[in-house]
Amino acid sequence: MELCGLGILKPYYFTGLEYNGGMYAIKEKYINEYIPVKNGINSGIVKIRFDINCKGEAGNYEFETYNLKYEPTTLNDSIVNQTISIAKELDNWIPGTNDENENINSFKFIAIKISNGDIKEILPK
Amino acid sequence: MKKWIKRILFTLLSIIFVLILLFVTIKPRAYYIINYAIGAQLQWFGYEEEGNEMIETSIKNLEKFSASQYHLVSIQNTKNGNFNKAIEYLDKASELEPKEVDGYYGWVLLYYYRDYEKALFHLNRYDSFTPDFDDYVGDDNILYAKALCYKEMGQYYKALELFNEAIESELKGHDESWISHQLYFQKGRTLHLLGEQNKAIEYYDNTIRLWGKSSEAFYYKGLAYIELNNAQAGYENLNKALVLIKKGYKTSDNYVALFDEVYQAEIEKTINEL
Numbered sequence: 001m002e003l004c005g006l007g008i009l010k011p012y013y014f015t016g017l018e019y020n021g022g023m024y025a026i027k028e029k030y031i032n033e034y035i036p037v038k039n040g041i042n043s044g045i046v047k048i049r050f051d052i053n054c055k056g057e058a059g060n061y062e063f064e065t066y067n068l069k070y071e072p073t074t075l076n077d078s079i080v081n082q083t084i085s086i087a088k089e090l091d092n093w094i095p096g097t098n099d100e101n102e103n104i105n106s107f108k109f110i111a112i113k114i115s116n117g118d119i120k121e122i123l124p125k
Numbered sequence: 126m127k128k129w130i131k132r133i134l135f136t137l138l139s140i141i142f143v144l145i146l147l148f149v150t151i152k153p154r155a156y157y158i159i160n161y162a163i164g165a166q167l168q169w170f171g172y173e174e175e176g177n178e179m180i181e182t183s184i185k186n187l188e189k190f191s192a193s194q195y196h197l198v199s200i201q202n203t204k205n206g207n208f209n210k211a212i213e214y215l216d217k218a219s220e221l222e223p224k225e226v227d228g229y230y231g232w233v234l235l236y237y238y239r240d241y242e243k244a245l246f247h248l249n250r251y252d253s254f255t256p257d258f259d260d261y262v263g264d265d266n267i268l269y270a271k272a273l274c275y276k277e278m279g280q281y282y283k284a285l286e287l288f289n290e291a292i293e294s295e296l297k298g299h300d301e302s303w304i305s306h307q308l309y310f311q312k313g314r315t316l317h318l319l320g321e322q323n324k325a326i327e328y329y330d331n332t333i334r335l336w337g338k339s340s341e342a343f344y345y346k347g348l349a350y351i352e353l354n355n356a357q358a359g360y361e362n363l364n365k366a367l368v369l370i371k372k373g374y375k376t377s378d379n380y381v382a383l384f385d386e387v388y389q390a391e392i393e394k395t396i397n398e399l
Contacts, residue, residue, distance in 0.1 A: 008170070009170060009171040010170065010171075011169065011171065011204065011205070013204065013379045013380045016379075021388060021389075021390040022382075022386075022388040022389075022390070023382040023386070023388070024387075024388035024390055024391045025388070025390055045208060047206045047207075047208065049173075049205075049206065051171075064207075064209075066208050066209055069212075070208040070209050070211075070212040070213075070238075071209060072209050107171040109205065109206035111206050111208070113239065120239075121239045123206075123237065123238075123239065123381065123382075124206070124237060124380060124381040124382065125377075125378070125380065125381050125382040
């Protein structure tokens with residue numbers, strides 16, 4: 001994935017970046033594909049940050065994991081790998097736009113809250 | 126002429142020297158204030174690490190970093206999902222000035238973190254500072270925010286009690302038009318979750334009376350009718366919801382998904398499965 005123009009990124013809430021079907025479609029994908037993990041450190045938050053270019057292509061994935069007190073921690077690899085893989089399969093992004101209604105680059109994150117291996121919440125929108 | 130050029134050059138060099146002395150060697154308080162403001166701006170453009178490094182350098186070097194400054198640097202971190210940093214700053218802010226910070230902290234924990242127990246701790250503490258006054262947190266009556274916490278924790282009766290108090294509070298000195306349609310909608314959702322479909326429909330209707338384009342109210346009203354075995358009314362309301370949402374009418378927020386927010390794909394799927 002190559003960023004458009006000079007590669008300037010703006011936050012998703014500023015550009016109006018959307019996923020086709022909204023959070024409903026993102027949640028459905030996670031509900032259908034995520035397999036609960038019942039061992040290891042299996043409660044916490046996986047935050048996945050990525051960029052979406054002006055063509056709606058996603059890339060430059062990075063992640064961080066926190067416990068439920070928001071302290072950096074490690075989580076069971078299966079939880080991390082699954083949540084990131086599913087995020088990478090989200091391929092229906094509607095690019096953000098500028099004031100001239102031209103498609104532009106955005107950055108975005110998804111945070112998946114896991115409790116005892118099950119997905120409890122997907123944030124922010 | 127040469128003399129003037131020399132003077133101008135000397136003045137310019139002196140200014141540059143003083144600026145270097147100030148901002149590279151001495152680094153006064155103003156430098157670190159500007160530094161953290163630039164750090165916050167870098168975060169806005171997605172440079173998380175660089176931005177946070179500048180902010181942290183400023184915090185270390187400014188002797189007194191105030192509660193409002195901690196609060197301020199937490200905001201972009203929350204918006205970017207840097208939860209560890211945002212919460213670290215908010216905890217510090219709330220420790221320093223709970224009266225100033227707890228309302229926002231509770232509200233942000235409710236909507237952005239879905240951390241209902243911690244949200245209630247801060248909302249209750251904030252409320253206790255002014256026991257005779259119903260505060261607002263974000264755009265919400267604090268009683269409504271607390272009700273949402275209980276609803277999302279599954280404590281529906283406690284949530285209903287607080288939704289009722291919030292409605293009563295909103296109607297003090299105002300007519301019904303003052304009330305946010307979301308207040309009636311969320312009371313309706315709570316009744317619905319308790320299996321009280323008829324009462325829920327009453328509150329979905331109240332929502333629609335306040336905002337006739339609430340696709341979410343029509344959607345859940347449709348579901349309630351279907352659960353009451355009134356398929357015709359159910360179908361009609363689901364279709365109204367679909368027509369509205371296709372025109373872009375729904376309650377939503379730029380930053381976070383709202384509680385019980387509805388989506389076109391969700392309504393279509395429900396209708397197709399009838």
